[in-house]
Amino acid sequence: MDPFDLGPHAGFIIASYTVTFGVVAALIAWVLIDRAQQRAALNDLERQGISRAGQRQDKS
Numbered sequence: 001m002d003p004f005d006l007g008p009h010a011g012f013i014i015a016s017y018t019v020t021f022g023v024v025a026a027l028i029a030w031v032l033i034d035r036a037q038q039r040a041a042l043n044d045l046e047r048q049g050i051s052r053a054g055q056r057q058d059k060s
Contacts, residue, residue, distance in 0.1 A: 006013050042052070 046052075
């Protein structure tokens with residue numbers, strides 16, 4: 001028995017895996033892009049003097 005013989009539903013199986021891979025890759029890209037945007041926004045706020053909650057302010 002050939003382990004790569006997907007039978008009569010090969011097209012559906014390959015399409016399903018392809019779509020799933022594409023969706024997961026898009027979600028990973030979305031998270032990485034959003035992370036970069038959030039870091040840029042936080043850095044901009046810090047430059048304006050607004051600190052993160054729970055972060056100590058140096059009053060020297």
